Amino acid sequence: MQQPILEVNNLKKYFDIRGGVFGKKVGEVKAVDDVSFSVNPGEILGIVGESGCGKSTTGKSILRLIEPSDGEVKFEGQDITKLNAESMRKLRRDMQIIFQDPYASLNPRHTVEKIISEPLLIHGMSKQERKSRVKELLEVVGLSSYHASRYPHQFSGGQRQRIGIARALANNPKLIICDEPVSALDVSVQSQILNLMEGLRDQFNLTYIFIAHDLSVVKHISDRVGVMYLGRLVELTDKDSLYDDPKHPYTKALLSAVPLPDPDIEKERIILEGDVPSPSNPPTGCAFHTRCPMAMEICKNIRPNFEQVEVNHFVACHLYNGAEQ
Amino acid sequence: MTEAILKITDLQTHFFTDNGEIPAVDGVSITVNKGEVVGIVGESGCGKSVTSLSIMQLVPSPPGKIVGGAIQYKGEDLLTASKKRIKDIRGNEISMIFQEPMTSLDPLFTIGNQIREAIRIHQKISKKEASRKSIEMLKLVGIPRAEEVMNDYPHQLSGGMRQRVMIAIAMACEPEILIADEPTTALDVTIQAQILDLMKKLNKEKNTAILMITHDLGVVADICDRVIVMYAGQVVEEGTTREILKDPSHPYTKGLIRSIPKLHEKDQKLYSIPGTVPKPKLGVVGCRFKDRCEFAHDRCFSDSPELFSLGNSRHSRCFLIDDPERKVAQDAAANIGSQ
Ligand SMILES: Nc1ncnc2c1ncn2[C@@H]1O[C@H](COP(=O)(O)OP(=O)(O)OP(=O)(O)O)[C@@H](O)[C@H]1O
Ligand SMILES: Nc1ncnc2c1ncn2[C@@H]1O[C@H](COP(=O)(O)OP(=O)(O)O)[C@@H](O)[C@H]1O
Ligand code: SF4
Ligand code: SF4
Ligand SMILES: [Mg+2]
Ligand SMILES: [Mg+2]
Numbered sequence A: 001m002q003q004p005i006l007e008v009n010n011l012k013k014y015f016d017i018r019g020g021v022f023g024k025k026v027g028e029v030k031a032v033d034d035v036s037f038s039v040n041p042g043e044i045l046g047i048v049g050e051s052g053c054g055k056s057t058t059g060k061s062i063l064r065l066i067e068p069s070d071g072e073v074k075f076e077g078q079d080i081t082k083l084n085a086e087s088m089r090k091l092r093r094d095m096q097i098i099f100q101d102p103y104a105s106l107n108p109r110h111t112v113e114k115i116i117s118e119p120l121l122i123h124g125m126s127k128q129e130r131k132s133r134v135k136e137l138l139e140v141v142g143l144s145s146y147h148a149s150r151y152p153h154q155f156s157g158g159q160r161q162r163i164g165i166a167r168a169l170a171n172n173p174k175l176i177i178c179d180e181p182v183s184a185l186d187v188s189v190q191s192q193i194l195n196l197m198e199g200l201r202d203q204f205n206l207t208y209i210f211i212a213h214d215l216s217v218v219k220h221i222s223d224r225v226g227v228m229y230l231g232r233l234v235e236l237t238d239k240d241s242l243y244d245d246p247k248h249p250y251t252k253a254l255l256s257a258v259p260l261p262d263p264d265i266e267k268e269r270i271i272l273e274g275d276v277p278s279p280s281n282p283p284t285g286c287a288f289h290t291r292c293p294m295a296m297e298i299c300k301n302i303r304p305n306f307e308q309v310e311v312n313h314f315v316a317c318h319l320y321n322g323a324e325q
Numbered sequence B: 001m002t003e004a005i006l007k008i009t010d011l012q013t014h015f016f017t018d019n020g021e022i023p024a025v026d027g028v029s030i031t032v033n034k035g036e037v038v039g040i041v042g043e044s045g046c047g048k049s050v051t052s053l054s055i056m057q058l059v060p061s062p063p064g065k066i067v068g069g070a071i072q073y074k075g076e077d078l079l080t081a082s083k084k085r086i087k088d089i090r091g092n093e094i095s096m097i098f099q100e101p102m103t104s105l106d107p108l109f110t111i112g113n114q115i116r117e118a119i120r121i122h123q124k125i126s127k128k129e130a131s132r133k134s135i136e137m138l139k140l141v142g143i144p145r146a147e148e149v150m151n152d153y154p155h156q157l158s159g160g161m162r163q164r165v166m167i168a169i170a171m172a173c174e175p176e177i178l179i180a181d182e183p184t185t186a187l188d189v190t191i192q193a194q195i196l197d198l199m200k201k202l203n204k205e206k207n208t209a210i211l212m213i214t215h216d217l218g219v220v221a222d223i224c225d226r227v228i229v230m231y232a233g234q235v236v237e238e239g240t241t242r243e244i245l246k247d248p249s250h251p252y253t254k255g256l257i258r259s260i261p262k263l264h265e266k267d268q269k270l271y272s273i274p275g276t277v278p279k280p281k282l283g284v285v286g287c288r289f290k291d292r293c294e295f296a297h298d299r300c301f302s303d304s305p306e307l308f309s310l311g312n313s314r315h316s317r318c319f320l321i322d323d324p325e326r327k328v329a330q331d332a333a334a335n336i337g338s339q
Helices: A055-062 A084-093 A112-123 A127-140 A144-151 A155-169 A187-204 A217-221 A238-243 A250-257 A297-301 B048-055 B081-088 B111-122 B127-140 B159-172 B189-206 B217-223 B240-248 B249-260 B298-302 B324-338
Strands: A006-018 A025-041 A044-047 A070-075 A096-098 A173-177 A209-212 A224-229 A232-238 A307-308 A313-315 B004-016 B019-032 B037-041 B064-073 B094-097 B177-181 B209-214 B226-231 B234-240
Touching: A006 A055, A025 A055, A025 A232, A044 A055, A044 A217, A055 A096, A055 A173, A055 A209, A096 A155, A112 A127, A112 A144, A112 A155, A112 B159, A127 A155, A187 A209, A187 A217, A187 A313, A187 B249, A209 A217, A217 A238, A217 B004, A224 A238, A224 A250, A232 A238, A232 A250, A250 B189, A297 B217, B004 B048, B004 B209, B019 B037, B019 B048, B019 B064, B019 B209, B019 B234, B037 B048, B037 B217, B048 B177, B094 B159, B111 B127, B111 B159, B127 B159, B159 B189, B177 B189, B189 B209, B189 B217, B209 B217, B217 B240, B226 B240, B226 B249, B234 B240, B234 B249
Parallel strands: A044 A209, A044 A224, A096 A173, A173 A209, B037 B209, B037 B226, B094 B177, B177 B209
Antiparallel strands: A006 A025, A006 A070, A224 A232, A232 A313, A307 A313, B004 B019, B004 B064, B226 B234
């Protein structure tokens, strides 16, 4: 069996809620609550879920851009949650992140050249070497070398995302966490970036964790997909199983809610009642029970385990759990 | 006989900025019939919002100005109507909902206060009666605990609930037409499904016409009878939802449809239209799509295509329509491309 490049075990991130004049802790938001999964080299793992379900927090905790509250993150077999700052900095060459809003993540006062070459500084490359590397990277992402002297505001959204990708590629990373990289883009530009990212994966043998809320985009690009709800993974399997044979009632509702651009497809839509509950006060038992059309008595009190119910198909739901025994 | 409720003819809305005059809406004509759901689709910046804001003269002015065209509501010219008349129509006969409901609700007043006032501006009923009607509307749009929510302030509600409140306010006066500018774009899909269902119900039960502005072709397929495709300030294609989605004519519409990943189809290589959406500017020579179009030919660089008729209410702003031979070549190329 292939050794995963990344293994996430029981990852948790709780944010304190502070209140009152003294800023005392008055509660906590369980943004990520016991999430486990692994990613194989060369794979694209998609993570979907509604706003606030903990996708970005999961991504940032893996890179320790925010410190996880608990759990293990193993990169190539090594638990990185205990590494000191210096070792972590070295490791970051191998693990990169791309954000949704490329504008917010690019320093507006720096030229593209400076932005892309910044991660190269740790190598002790000569100025000339850095220059030619920047030129190479710009071409890889479909820009031109004359763009190097320009500033971020002189680019369109899609071009800025290309700059963000070029920067992420600078140190030949192995894993890139892509947090909604195409969500802010127009459809016609979105497909350009998706194609670019697929091409780069093949060209440089990259591994992606691809976070998005658009299920069609995630299906298109991913090999496997995990569905999150209120800080937890509720289903994880390869993309065809997930889309052809969803098991968790939330996954079913989510898929049925996506309007398809084809007037001939009449689909049964599962309309969920109400909104996603607050993660600072999640429901007891199965967190989905307040909206689940299939909820049973047991769901109110006992949290279902995240278990394998078919080969490579993991689900956290009492309808399936225990079915294997 | 179909009755036109809203008729926009050759609308020109321009912005006068330090960087010159921007023809954000450049000769747009749209008709919405009674009880019909019409979609306007297009990528960001193509002029969808400015078109919808022009209808009720809500374009920020300066820098914006309607410099040409006509907008008729049931035959009455809105562009020459008095301010008082427009105010009367707004919310009463034509209602609008926007993408970000937080900005359209007043943070200082309770939800109840705002719905009640909206109803009382247009209907002479007692405060008590208006309260009763408000609660009824909140229940209709699926707000749980409607009585309590009446006393809540906007920030106490989630985005989906705020949008439902906006729809409740918009619907409270039973308008003839609802103009919805990306009403679900900021919402999660499960909440979007609730809102779209609600809008369909209102359309069916009250025969309210809807002008639905969106960039999501899935939303179009779900709710619209007819679609207008905009590009760079102009209408480039128009037809029934089925015609546009199943048998698009304009190269831009075709490219757009092939660019979206589809949930219901197995792995496909995504097509991508090269380049980006151009900023609107004056004095463009030739077709606005020419720099991105794989079928661009000499004529596309020298002349501006008109909106050619394809029979019935179908139109396409492309010289290929006018040139059967090239059209055949285009169809063949598209077939190869999609295989
Ligand atoms: N720094 C923080 N302090 C407190 N709470 C936070 C912080 N960052 C995130 N949260 C909370 O954690 C939860 C998960 O947030 P996260 O940003 O991971 O969601 P997401 O799935 O990425 O959502 P979106 O689709 O909107 O990007 C949310 O309830 C959010 O409000
Ligand atoms: N207040 C404004 N001042 C200057 N230009 C504007 C203003 N509002 C919109 N525009 C321009 O008008 C064009 C159309 O905008 P809009 O209708 O908002 O597009 P969309 O189709 O995304 O709704 C864009 O190029 C935009 O930059
Ligand atoms: S455990 Fe119960 S409430 Fe949760 S998804 Fe399964 S059936 Fe629904
Ligand atoms: S008129 Fe010419 S450039 Fe414009 S869409 Fe048609 S073929 Fe393409
Ligand atoms: Mg996020
Ligand atoms: Mg808009």
